[in-house]
Amino acid sequence: MTHQTASKNLHKQPRGYLKTVARLAGKDTDRSQVNFWTSGNYDGKTTLRKTMPKNVAIAGSHLFRLWQRGKNDEGYLVIKNLSTISCHLRTTPQRLKYYLIYLGGYQYPLTTRNGRSLVQVNDKLCQVYFITNGNRSDTPEHKRVGTRYLYFHKGTPIKAVKIKLIETFISDLMGKNLGNVLVSDDFVPFCQKLSLMAYRLFCFTASNTPEGTYRFRTLIRPRFLNLTDQIESQHKSRVLGSIISAFEELECKGHFERWDYDEGRDLFTWKYSDLVVKHKDLLKAKS
DSSP: OOOOOOOTTEEEEEHHHHHHHHHHBSOOOOTTSOOTTTTOOEESSOOBOSOBOHHHHHHHHHHHHHHHHHOOTTSOEEESOHHHHHTTTTSOHHHHHHHHHHHHSSBEEEEEEETTEEEEEEEOSEEEEEEOSSOOTTOOGGGEEEESSSEEETTOOOOEEEEEEOHHHHHHHTTOTTOEEEEETTHHHHHHTSOHHHHHHHHHHHTSOSEEEEEHHHHTSTTTTOOHHHHHHHOHHHHHHHHHHHHHHHHHTTSEEEEEEETTTTEEEEEEOSSSBOOHHHHHHHO
16 A cells, blocks of 8 residues: 655556456446447436446546646546547547546446455446536437436537546545555556456556465456456356466566466466556665
């Protein structure tokens, strides 16, 4: 748990968020829910999602950095030009609006702490407000894009977006609850280059101390990498191979100093570097 103040080239990421996206990042396969990428429709019923597109999760991490440095006295990050954000996320302003709907328009089972135990609570990832000219709350549903929590209007320019973090993540950033991890400002570009499984493994390991030891059957549990459903549909050998490939990818990209899988004990061990994650244990070792 890091309590240091972020410098110009460092910022904090909430450990609860990292643990959450390690569990939830993936392809949305629920066909009963609106797919904004293809339809851009209005979802007036669904309030809970159990998966989060990888690019949406990365956008959330980028907003954490911007919020820490640019929030106003009322605790809001105000974005007046979506292009300035979308270019950093390698997307378009229109697609960024969809990212914001996923972040502020749905609830997710977020990882947090109750006493000494990890628990899940359903909540939005942040509060988002689209600012337009005039009051359009009476706009008919067929002209809305989003959910009943958050939507914008087709053909109506957005003047600005206001974003405020939920209290769970604010508490993490303050060093309470699950606390935070100090990371390089290269955090988001690093994540963008990772495959899905490597991204999930990166977030999971980054949310913990640099040295880890987990049995395979523990690592796949719902509160960690959340891969038990894949075990049932794809079998252990395929999921295990995917995790091993993710370790190899992260070692190649410099996140892991070392890692090992003991087949006899079904045991993963690792130590990550300070390339991106500036954990206090790594900083102490260098001082």
